Amino acid sequence: xxxxxxxxxxxxxxxxxxxxxxxxxxxxxxxxxxxxxxxxxxxxxxxxxxxxxxxxxxxxxxxxxxxxxxxxxxxxxxxxxxxxxxxxxxxxxxxxxxxxxxxxxxxxxxxxxxxxxxxxxxxxxxxxxxxxxxxxxxxxxxxxxxxxxxxxx
Amino acid sequence: xxxxxxxxxxxxxxxxxxxxxxxxxxxxxxxxxxxxxxxxxxxxxxxxxxxxxxxxxxxxxxxxxxxxxxxxxxxxxxxxxxxxxxxxxxxxxxxxxxxxxxxxxxxxxxxxxxxxxxxxxxxxxxxxxxxxxxxxxxxxxxxxxxxxxxxxxxxxxxxxxxxxxxxxxxxxxxxxxxxxxxxxxxxxxxxxxxxxxxxxxxxxxxxxxxxxxxxxxxxxxxxxxxxxxxxxxxxxxxxxxxxxxxxxxxxxxxxxxxxxxxxxxxxxxxxxxxxxxxxxxxxxxxxxxxxxxxxxxxxxxxxxxxxxxxxxxxxxxxxxxxxxxxxxxxxxxxxxxxxxxxxxxxxxxxxxxxxxxxxxxxxxxxxxxxxxxxxxxxxxxxxxxxxxxxxxxxxxxxxxxxxxxxxxxxxxxxxxxxxxxxxxxxxxxxxxxxxxxxxxxxxxxxxxxxxxxxxxxxxxxxxxxxxxxxxxxxxxxxxxxxxxxxxxxxxxxxxxxxxxxxxxxxxxxxxxxxxxxxxxxxxxxxxxxxxxxxxxxxxxxxxxxxxxxxxxxxxxxxxxxxxxxxxxxxxxxxxxxxxxxxxxxxxxxxxxxxxxxxxxxxxxxxxxxxxxxxxxxxxxxxxxxxxxxxxxxxxxxxxxxxxxxxxxxxxx
Numbered sequence: 001x002x003x004x005x006x007x008x009x010x011x012x013x014x015x016x017x018x019x020x021x022x023x024x025x026x027x028x029x030x031x032x033x034x035x036x037x038x039x040x041x042x043x044x045x046x047x048x049x050x051x052x053x054x055x056x057x058x059x060x061x062x063x064x065x066x067x068x069x070x071x072x073x074x075x076x077x078x079x080x081x082x083x084x085x086x087x088x089x090x091x092x093x094x095x096x097x098x099x100x101x102x103x104x105x106x107x108x109x110x111x112x113x114x115x116x117x118x119x120x121x122x123x124x125x126x127x128x129x130x131x132x133x134x135x136x137x138x139x140x141x142x143x144x145x146x147x148x149x150x151x152x153x
Numbered sequence: 154x155x156x157x158x159x160x161x162x163x164x165x166x167x168x169x170x171x172x173x174x175x176x177x178x179x180x181x182x183x184x185x186x187x188x189x190x191x192x193x194x195x196x197x198x199x200x201x202x203x204x205x206x207x208x209x210x211x212x213x214x215x216x217x218x219x220x221x222x223x224x225x226x227x228x229x230x231x232x233x234x235x236x237x238x239x240x241x242x243x244x245x246x247x248x249x250x251x252x253x254x255x256x257x258x259x260x261x262x263x264x265x266x267x268x269x270x271x272x273x274x275x276x277x278x279x280x281x282x283x284x285x286x287x288x289x290x291x292x293x294x295x296x297x298x299x300x301x302x303x304x305x306x307x308x309x310x311x312x313x314x315x316x317x318x319x320x321x322x323x324x325x326x327x328x329x330x331x332x333x334x335x336x337x338x339x340x341x342x343x344x345x346x347x348x349x350x351x352x353x354x355x356x357x358x359x360x361x362x363x364x365x366x367x368x369x370x371x372x373x374x375x376x377x378x379x380x381x382x383x384x385x386x387x388x389x390x391x392x393x394x395x396x397x398x399x400x401x402x403x404x405x406x407x408x409x410x411x412x413x414x415x416x417x418x419x420x421x422x423x424x425x426x427x428x429x430x431x432x433x434x435x436x437x438x439x440x441x442x443x444x445x446x447x448x449x450x451x452x453x454x455x456x457x458x459x460x461x462x463x464x465x466x467x468x469x470x471x472x473x474x475x476x477x478x479x480x481x482x483x484x485x486x487x488x489x490x491x492x493x494x495x496x497x498x499x500x501x502x503x504x505x506x507x508x509x510x511x512x513x514x515x516x517x518x519x520x521x522x523x524x525x526x527x528x529x530x531x532x533x534x535x536x537x538x539x540x541x542x543x544x545x546x547x548x549x550x551x552x553x554x555x556x557x558x559x560x561x562x563x564x565x566x567x568x569x570x571x572x573x574x575x576x577x578x579x580x581x582x583x584x585x586x587x588x589x590x591x592x593x594x595x596x597x598x599x600x601x602x603x604x605x606x607x608x609x610x611x612x613x614x615x616x617x618x619x620x621x622x623x624x625x626x627x628x629x630x631x632x633x634x635x636x637x638x639x640x641x642x643x644x645x646x647x648x649x650x651x652x653x654x655x656x657x658x659x660x661x662x663x664x665x666x667x668x669x670x671x672x673x674x675x676x677x678x679x680x681x682x683x684x685x686x687x688x689x690x691x692x693x694x695x696x697x698x699x700x701x702x703x704x705x706x707x708x709x710x711x712x713x714x715x716x717x718x719x720x721x722x723x724x725x726x727x728x729x730x731x732x733x734x735x736x737x738x739x740x741x742x743x744x745x746x747x748x749x750x751x752x753x754x755x756x757x758x759x760x761x762x763x764x765x766x767x768x769x770x771x772x773x774x775x776x777x778x779x780x781x782x783x784x785x786x787x788x789x790x791x792x793x794x795x796x797x798x799x800x801x802x803x804x805x
Contacts, residue, residue, distance in 0.1 A: 010497070021513060021550075024546070024549065025517055025520070025546055028541075028542050028545045028546050029520065029521070029524070029538065029542055031541070031542075032538055032539040032540075032541045032542035032545075033524075033536050033537070033538055033539075033542075034536060034537050034538075034539050035534055035535070035536050036534070036535035036536065036537065052539075054537060066747060066748060068747065068748030068749045068751075069666055069668075069747060069748055069749035069750075069751045070666050070747065070751075071664055071665065071666050071747065071753050090664050091388075091664050091742075091744045091753050091754075091755050092744065092745065092753075094724070094725040094726060094727055094744075095724070095725070105539075
């Protein structure tokens, strides 16, 4: 091959490599994007069955039910318009509390959200931005204490 | 009165930074030696002033001056002295102060070390650094004054966030900032070269030690943060692809590419404009990291400010710095000519492949980290990118890179002459395959698909790196520190790949609810929950469990996981119990009581996990060794003698 052909071959090789990498990257990206839903979104439109997504809202006061002596827990996530029952088995983040914001990852299974991960954020003033956004859309009734302001010190 | 002195010092430092930028850049442009003579005193003065400000802040913390808002927000009378000092960078304002101080310190080091460089070049470097410093000081003074007072003075402070009360985390931000800010020196060298319109191999030699040093600090900083997350956040694991982690990882990836491309530029004069671009990119990503973490865009433990003006300021600053540098690049880079001509298997080519993979990895992380923010900003549906995205793509980029490292180490400059080293390459590969597969299938048992691949590659890289130094010793040649450092860093890479492959594949993890007296089986190991007792510390109380770990029925370790309640912020914190061994970590975290006298615990076996952090330590140590090499201390400005063609013995 002449040097010119060699250069062209190199360029072609790089192009093929880059496109392949971009395609793989795009596929991986598409497969792992998780959309965010709040209870009102779910009331309007359910995600496709089996799809893993994020559910955010407040843990409804008085809704947490633990099975004594196990890691199983059930509670309701609410945005003060709609509620979704959530089931989880595992260790809860330190800051999981009734009446506070929560984001859970998981799937819907016959009307219940089965969470495989409850988000652990280590600041009690923290509110997942989407939860804050959801609550702005659906302000809580005044008798419920304001969750907590977002942001830090 | 004293806090106002700190603020006053900061404002004076801002003025000096402005002078440093102006007289540095325009003094060099006008070739005015009197203007340029102002630069060094301005650098020294700025360092003294910012140090004064830091000193004032430390004083306020140590003496419990709760009339200072920042102290009142981040300290408490029960906080131990060590953390009162570390609380300085526990939140937004103090972090900026630390950033500014580290920048002043780096600049001072440049001012001292650059006395033998051409005057105009040194002035330009310090001028650019002055500009960066000016931006940060202006930001601090205008939007985030750390010395703001509070009235009425509170009786006590709100305490430092408990998760930050930890030795590793106390030094994590300074290390990280040493890295971030250190890249500003490489950036300034790049800008100065573009302003001069001249970039030669001597330039690369000046730039290399600074860049490598910054990269070493960044490596340590990232590893400390990861280690801290492992034992302090309480859930095991060393990397979560959390946005704040990614924010520090992107500059590291590009910085790694930069130190390699600088090597090619120094030795062979190639990749000049690419090196410049990487230098701009590394610092831009450092700024972006600061922006992402500090602006409140990412809400997490790291984000302190929810103030949009701050975010806008940093964003504006980012645009000016990056945009300005890129414009300069577009204008000047075409002037730089790299002598073409090296073969596809030459060392230059391998460094190029290295760069392609590292920059692709950085781009991949960038997309995954910023896509949610962009979707959010454009008001498209909120989304998040799960860690499987990173877990899948990152090895796809890193494993080929590992193979290229194992082969490329043998390549000579200009002409690869890999044929001469065929035996080394094949022997290394053969030994690696035997060892790696034995380790996988005979010791650990079948794991994930990528595990044997990672294991073989890691061992191959280590063997490949050892050939050259051993060869030198056998032939009684000198072993320069640069070679030693490079070898150590590459061994670190190999160790890291082995460790990650192992821990990803052979970790055992179980969550359970158990009562005192019960035992949790975990492979050959068993965790026996012996007892639980109340515990009290200087500023917290809680419970402390005693867990005996048994191996084949024999006790091997005693763990003490805790669940702490910090009084002032009323937050709960899990303190994991960990027994580290050379080949395995035994880990247990204690969570809440779940009724019936049972407690929820997470028990883990993490083989080789400590080697993940040690690999970063190897890399950092390698970097420091390389920087201490004699050849960087050569004072002469004289041009470099031509490099012997195709000499494989040349150090990188």
